[in-house]
Amino acid sequence: MARVKRNTPFTLAGIDVAPASRQLIDLEVAQLYTHAPLSIPVEVVNGRLAGPVLLVCAAIHGDELNGVEAVRRLMTQVDATRLRGTLIAVPVVNVFGFIQKSRYLPDRRDLNRCFPGSEQGSIAARLAHQFYQQVVQTSSHIIDLHTGAVHRTNLPQLRVNLDDEASAAMAEAFGVPVMLDAKSRDGSLRALAQGEGIPVITYEGGEALRFEPVAINTAVRGCLRVMRHLGMLRGRATRVRSEVATARSSSWVRAEQNGILRSQVKLGQRVSQGEVLARIAAPLGQGECDILAPREGIVIGQQTLPLVNEGDALFHLAYFDRAEANLAEVQIDTLWAEQGEGSTPSLAVE
Secondary structure, eight states, X not given: OOOOOBOOOEEETTEEEOTTEEEEEEEEEEEOTTSOEEEEEEEEEEOSEEEEEEEEEEOSSTTOOHHHHHHHHHHTTOOGGXXXXXXXXXXXXXXXXXXXXXXXXXXXXXXXXXXXXXXXXXXXXXXXXXXXXXXXXXXXXXXXXXXXXXXXXXXXXXXXXXXXXXXXXXXXXXXXXXXXXXOOOTTSHHHXXXXXXXXXXXXXXXXXXXXXXXXXXXXXXXXXXXXXXXXXXXXXXXXXXXXXXXXXXXXXXXXXXXXXEEEXXXXXXXXXXXXXXXXXXXXXXXXXXXXXXXXXXXXXXXXXXXXXXXXXXXXXXXXXXXXXXXXXXXHHHHHHHHHOTTOSOOOOOO
């Protein structure tokens, strides 16, 4: 068996972090119009022994808080003297949006459509460029943590390119109930990493501007499982769900009229074709219509605000073959059971 080499100092933004140590680095990305500097907080844990360089980042959308807390909890469980390789933790990438409790940057751009960015571009392009140059390019693997948007919640799930074997292996190790074989969007961190040949998985869980224990706990445990899978932590990498259900496709079911939404299903529920997902009516009950499932599937995302306009995206359904759907049901039940009784999100009012 080959002997593991001792690690060497790790350099980020011109700062060296010695083996078996950790350091907080303020990565300056811009200046405000007051001339005050704005920086991204980055913590580097450089292990005693050589190994992969894993980037775990959150809040590329500034209002997605579950990942921020997940990174904080993850860092309390990592000991540099027992780590192989290097862990780069960035709890808040979009510091502009985070300060304003907004998904976007001050120029209303989505940072996750701006990679790799530009040194001479907009605020979004410059931030993306700095993060790419200083952080992404130093990484060998990436876990990108996200949540749903405002008034929209997601079942813990992964988006991954299953054609990339290393990314698929990370996803299997992470251990969530549902995995989507999803193409990356131009300008996203996932598309950038794939183009650079860096294995990457994108985690989705919970709702923006909230701390949700199920989403946070699943993210922390998933990151630790991936670290064991990569050989960064001691311990068995097999203590995860044996299989992850992979969806063949997914789609959003939209509101067919304006009104008050009364959801009839729960996040993670398996629904049949034609099943009533929700009812929409005027405030006094006139003109009620049923929103039906177009196909058999599992609810992996849904709107939480009961006020809807025609065309609003209400339910995100994932579609599986029969065996995968059965597996997904088991894994979802296991997820709720692991979090304790009463943790299953329920948005149904009838």
